[in-house]
Amino acid sequence: MKHIISVLVENKFGTLSRVAAMFSARGFNLESISIGETEDTEISRMTIVTRGDDQIISQVLKQLNRLVDTIKVTDLTKQPHVERELLLMTLKLSRATQHEIFGLTNVFKGKVVDIKQKSITIEVIGSPDKINTTIDIFRPYGIRELARSGAVAIHRGES
Amino acid sequence: MHAPGQKLNGSEIFFECLRRENVEYIFGYPGGALLKVYETLYDVRDIRHILVRHEQGATHMAEGYARATGKPGVVLVTSGPGATNTVTGITNAYMDSSPLVVFTGQVPSSLIGNDAFQEADIVGITRPITKHNFLVKDVRELASTIRKAFYLATNGRPGPVLVDMPKDVLNAECAFEWPESVDIRGFKPTLKCHQNQVEKAAHRIAKAKKPLFYIGGGVISSEATEELRRLATEQNIPVTMTLQGLGAFPGDHPLSMGMLGMHGTYWANQAVNNCDVLIAVGARFDDRVTGKTDTFATQAYIIHNDIDPTNVDKNIKVDLPVVGDAKHFLASLFKEMPKQVEDRSAWLSEIRKWQEECPLTYTVENDSLKTEFVIDEVSKQTNGNAVVTTDVGQHQMWTTQYYRFRKPRSIITSGGLGTMGYGLPAAIGAAFGVTDRPVVLFCGDGGFMMNVQELVTAVHYKVPVKIFLINNSFLGMVRQWQELFHQEKYSFTDLGDSNPDFVKVAEAFGCRAMRAENPEEARRAITDALAWNEGPVLVDFRVIKKDMVFPMVPAGGSISDMLLTRLNPKTMV
Ligand SMILES: Cc1ncc(C[n+]2csc(CCOP(=O)(O)OP(=O)(O)O)c2C)c(N)n1
Ligand SMILES: [Mg+2]
Numbered sequence: 001m002k003h004i005i006s007v008l009v010e011n012k013f014g015t016l017s018r019v020a021a022m023f024s025a026r027g028f029n030l031e032s033i034s035i036g037e038t039e040d041t042e043i044s045r046m047t048i049v050t051r052g053d054d055q056i057i058s059q060v061l062k063q064l065n066r067l068v069d070t071i072k073v074t075d076l077t078k079q080p081h082v083e084r085e086l087l088l089m090t091l092k093l094s095r096a097t098q099h100e101i102f103g104l105t106n107v108f109k110g111k112v113v114d115i116k117q118k119s120i121t122i123e124v125i126g127s128p129d130k131i132n133t134t135i136d137i138f139r140p141y142g143i144r145e146l147a148r149s150g151a152v153a154i155h156r157g158e159s
Numbered sequence: 160m161h162a163p164g165q166k167l168n169g170s171e172i173f174f175e176c177l178r179r180e181n182v183e184y185i186f187g188y189p190g191g192a193l194l195k196v197y198e199t200l201y202d203v204r205d206i207r208h209i210l211v212r213h214e215q216g217a218t219h220m221a222e223g224y225a226r227a228t229g230k231p232g233v234v235l236v237t238s239g240p241g242a243t244n245t246v247t248g249i250t251n252a253y254m255d256s257s258p259l260v261v262f263t264g265q266v267p268s269s270l271i272g273n274d275a276f277q278e279a280d281i282v283g284i285t286r287p288i289t290k291h292n293f294l295v296k297d298v299r300e301l302a303s304t305i306r307k308a309f310y311l312a313t314n315g316r317p318g319p320v321l322v323d324m325p326k327d328v329l330n331a332e333c334a335f336e337w338p339e340s341v342d343i344r345g346f347k348p349t350l351k352c353h354q355n356q357v358e359k360a361a362h363r364i365a366k367a368k369k370p371l372f373y374i375g376g377g378v379i380s381s382e383a384t385e386e387l388r389r390l391a392t393e394q395n396i397p398v399t400m401t402l403q404g405l406g407a408f409p410g411d412h413p414l415s416m417g418m419l420g421m422h423g424t425y426w427a428n429q430a431v432n433n434c435d436v437l438i439a440v441g442a443r444f445d446d447r448v449t450g451k452t453d454t455f456a457t458q459a460y461i462i463h464n465d466i467d468p469t470n471v472d473k474n475i476k477v478d479l480p481v482v483g484d485a486k487h488f489l490a491s492l493f494k495e496m497p498k499q500v501e502d503r504s505a506w507l508s509e510i511r512k513w514q515e516e517c518p519l520t521y522t523v524e525n526d527s528l529k530t531e532f533v534i535d536e537v538s539k540q541t542n543g544n545a546v547v548t549t550d551v552g553q554h555q556m557w558t559t560q561y562y563r564f565r566k567p568r569s570i571i572t573s574g575g576l577g578t579m580g581y582g583l584p585a586a587i588g589a590a591f592g593v594t595d596r597p598v599v600l601f602c603g604d605g606g607f608m609m610n611v612q613e614l615v616t617a618v619h620y621k622v623p624v625k626i627f628l629i630n631n632s633f634l635g636m637v638r639q640w641q642e643l644f645h646q647e648k649y650s651f652t653d654l655g656d657s658n659p660d661f662v663k664v665a666e667a668f669g670c671r672a673m674r675a676e677n678p679e680e681a682r683r684a685i686t687d688a689l690a691w692n693e694g695p696v697l698v699d700f701r702v703i704k705k706d707m708v709f710p711m712v713p714a715g716g717s718i719s720d721m722l723l724t725r726l727n728p729k730t731m732v
Contacts, residue, residue: 010345014294018286025287055472062469068291068311071345 002031003057004083004153007046007064008072011037015069019046022067028052028060032150043071047152049128080156086149087131088113090121092142101141108134119144161335169298169329170199173262174206176305179337182206182233184224184591186217190237191277192264195329209591209620212612214241216584218248219610222257223588226571227546227598229382231258231312232588238264239277242323243284247578249319250288254575255403256376258317260308261289265325268296282323290318291346298331303338310341315348316467317380348466352483352491359479360438360462361495367436369506370396371459373419373448376403376574377441377466378485384408384567386489387440394496395503397510399427401442402574406564410543416510417519420448421712422556425517428710428718430510431456439463441485444474445575446715454717464488517710517723519560523678528702530554530629533681534561537599537627540685545597546589548572550582550606552636554629556708558601568593580609586624587617597625597689604630604658614668617695625688626670626697628661631704639707643722655704665697672697 009015016035023030031049038045050060057075064073076083091101093115101120105112110124124134128151135146161167161175173196177185185208189197200208211217214236221232232252236245242263252259266275282294291311293304301324308320364370378387384407391398391414398408399416408415416427431437437459442448444463449455452475463470463477464485471480481488521531534557537545543565549555549572564570571589573581586600607628617624632655641649665672671691675681675698684698711722 014282014286017283021287055476059469059473062471066467066469068343068346 001053001057002049002051003060003075003077004081004151005048005050005061005064006074006076006153006155007048007070008038009035009044009046010069010071011042011044012069015044016046018067018069019048019064022063023050026059026063028056034150034152036152047150049151074155076153076155081153082156083127083151083153084125085128085131085151087124087134087146088121089124089135089138089146090119090144091138092144093118093120097141101138104137108137110134163337164334166332167335168195168332169301169324170195172298172301172333172335173305173324173329174199174203175335176302176337177206177233180231180305180309183230184209185233185235186211186220186224186588187235188214188217188237188241190241190264192238192266192326193235193329195326196235196264208235209616211584212615213610214244215248215580216610216613216616218245218252218259218261219578219581219584220588220591220613220616221259222248222252222255223548223571223585224592225252225257225259225588226585227568227589228592229380229568230592231260231309234259234261236261236263237277238266238281239279242281243279246284246288247576249285249321251573251576251578251581252319253288253290255573256317256380257319258312259319260312261319261321263321263323264329265294265323267327268325269327271325281321285321288319289321292321292323294323295325295328298328299333301328302336306338306341307343310343311346315346316377349468349482350466350484350487352464352481352488354491356479356481357488357491358495360481361492363436363460363462363479364394364396364438364492365497365501367501368503369434369509370394370436370438370503371430371434372396372398372408373401373431373437373439373442374398374404374407375401375440375442378404378407378489379441379567381441381466381485382567383441383484383486383489386486386493390489390493390496393493394500395507396438397430397507399423399430401445401448402559402570402572404442405559406567406569409565410563411565418559420445421450421714422559422708422710424514424519424560425710425721425723426510426513428712428721429513432458432718433509434459437461439465439477440488441465443470446474449475450712450720451715451717454719525679526677528675528677528681528700529706530557530631530700530702531561531706532678533627533629533685533700533702534558534601536682536685538562540689541597541599545569545599546571546593548582548586548589548598548600550600550602551577551579552603552606552634553631553639553706553708554601554603554635556636560708579603579606582606583610583617583626584613586626587613587622590622590624598623599625599627601627601629603635604628604632604654604661605634607661611664614665614670614695618669621694623692624695626665626695627685627688628697628699629702630658630661630699631702631706632658633704635706636708638705642705642707643711644713661697661699670695670697672699674699674701676701
């Protein structure tokens with residue numbers, strides 16, 4: 001099963017490499033990893049997407065906790081959370097497809113961020129599932145280049 | 160000691176920190192990146208620097224010292240090749256959870272990343288084999304980093320920590336400040352066990368008809384052996400130990416089952432197979448212990464206490480995990496146990512029956528020598544009181560079977576990594592730490608050559624280690640597997656034609672040496688070696704070539720696959 005894990009880490013050089021190396025050394029699956037500073041500049045938040053059965057996920061969480069540079073490890077999967085990913089995608093553009101592409105971009109609540117005579121770059125934000133669907137739908141128009149940020153996620157606030 | 164606030168350079172701060180950590184010995188080797196440190200060291204009198212002959216030797220020596228004393232071992236090596244030479248020793252300490260602090264010199268900060276002369280990214284290289292590591296970028300962080308390094312190495316599950324110190328940091332000056340306390344927000348090991356879990360454990364154990372303790376090195380490193388003895392003897396619970404756990408419970412006590420696992424005793428393995436409650440303490444269900452995991456202790460309710468949560472449910476799914484320090488666990492359990500003890504005589508006599516069915520025995524002939532005899536004889540002559548180090552191979556397994564360890568911190572051996580070449584330096588390190596008990600090394604003829612250079616260190620510092628070379632002219636353990644599982648193809652394991660004359664080798668190093676070829680000579684040589692303490696002494700025991708270690712559970716097999724004797728007695732020479 002897919003799990004999304006949020007990890008607060010020391011904002012130091014080498015932290016990302018420690019986490020990534022632990023995943024490869026122990027043979028854990030690492031679907032995506034993203035990292036950025038938090039409101040406290042000494043602390044970064046990592047969002048990790050991984051897959052495994054309960055036994056493996058429990059090991060993943062414990063091994064993450066064991067690293068000295070990790071401060072807090074939370075498995076968000078079974079808790080209320082918001083998960084988002086950013087997609088940037090450049091498509092082939094022609095007179096014939098232009099309207100459809102604009103239309104679909106609207107459907108996905110995306111934005112056009114760049115447009116040239118023969119290409120168009122759009123940005124879409126959403127859950128990784130929505131991003132997958134977006135890519136599938138746009139594929140027939142011809143994808144030139146594509147970049148995904150990997151998921152970032154956070155707890156839903158208290159009411 | 161320098162007063163806090165005084166302006167010092169990085170090298171002076173380094174020694175000032177070691178003083179505050181009560182370091183007695185540094186095992187080290189100089190080089191370009193450490194010139195400033197060695198300049199300062201020239202006038203240091205209160206910390207002894209031991210000059211090794213290879214940096215791998217320094218790491219094993221520091222580990223031997225650490226395991227013998229319980230204090231962290233300290234290593235000091237230069238950048239590049241000095242640092243990379245420590246990799247095996249650091250990995251060994253990591254696998255066996257030994258506290259080490261390894262200091263490496265590094266090229267100046269401004270050159271890092273430029274492929275500078277003698278630059279190696281040792282922090283990157285050792286990330287997966289250290290508990291944690293640091294690159295010190297500013298002299299003002301040196302003292303606090305060293306403080307943290309010692310704290311991490313010795314708290315929670317012990318392990319190696321590396322501190323990389325660039326040359327400019329060692330030269331730069333700042334006001335010396337020693338942090339009185341350490342707080343690392345990402346490192347808060349659980350020491351106290353959950354009372355609820357302890358009560359559940361006590362409840363299960365109290366009802367058990369066939370309980371068994373499975374004790375690992377964690378009981379020794381947490382100094383919990385007295386708590387174990389009290390609990391096991393009060394409750395009449397037999398105790399089996401892992402390689403690193405030997406000595407945690409007196410080997411001559413009727414409740415001691417010796418070692419379990421691949422070369423464990425028949426009765427310990429049968430007890431694991433038949434127990435109804437298995438209490439694992441400070442052990443990690445290594446594959447050399449469990450064999451095939453789905454046939455391991457299938458009758459048992461398994462309780463597992465470990466200080467490292469990652470050890471729990473890693474190899475074997477347990478019924479009751481109890482995270483925390485072994486000492487706290489055993490002491491709390493003792494309090495919770497009813498003083499009305501279940502009658503366990505049926506269980507103990509069942510075990511005794513297995514012991515009689517398949518005891519550890521060997522035969523003695525007058526004109527040839529066997530390893531089992533040598534080890535048994537050393538055990539008798541030292542009354543189980545020596546600090547015993549080993550290398551890796553058959554002699555190591557026989558040591559577990561025939562040396563009767565009576566005290567903790569008595570076996571110092573490479574378990575997790577199985578590092579040939581570990582024994583000699585580890586013995587030397589142990590002998591620096593322990594001076595009131597004899598320090599004995601059992602070493603193979605293969606492994607001895609892997610760090611033979613450290614004989615110089617032993618001779619130079621007059622370290623009274625007893626080097627008992629078990630010379631079977633073979634890479635014996637590999638030969639055993641070749642005979643049993645690889646069609647007797649003795650591929651590159653016969654050292655007979657190429658081994659040197661070990662007596663002459665030792666003498667060339669300035670080490671006293673003798674040879675023994677039969678039981679009578681062996682007995683005399685052991686007595687002589689144990690009585691002589693002016694420096695190292697080596698005995699070249701010419702043992703028979705084709706002896707094998709039994710019982711043996713083949714790798715990945717079950718207890719029921721245990722081999723009790725060799726398949727083809729004709730191959731015995
Ligand atoms: C550094 C290293 N290389 C290779 C091995 C594989 N190995 C395990 S036991 C062994 C044979 C050891 O021979 P010896 O030192 O003579 O001891 P014996 O088994 O004969 O007692 C070998 C080669 C190892 N454990 N460590
Ligand atoms: Mg040998």
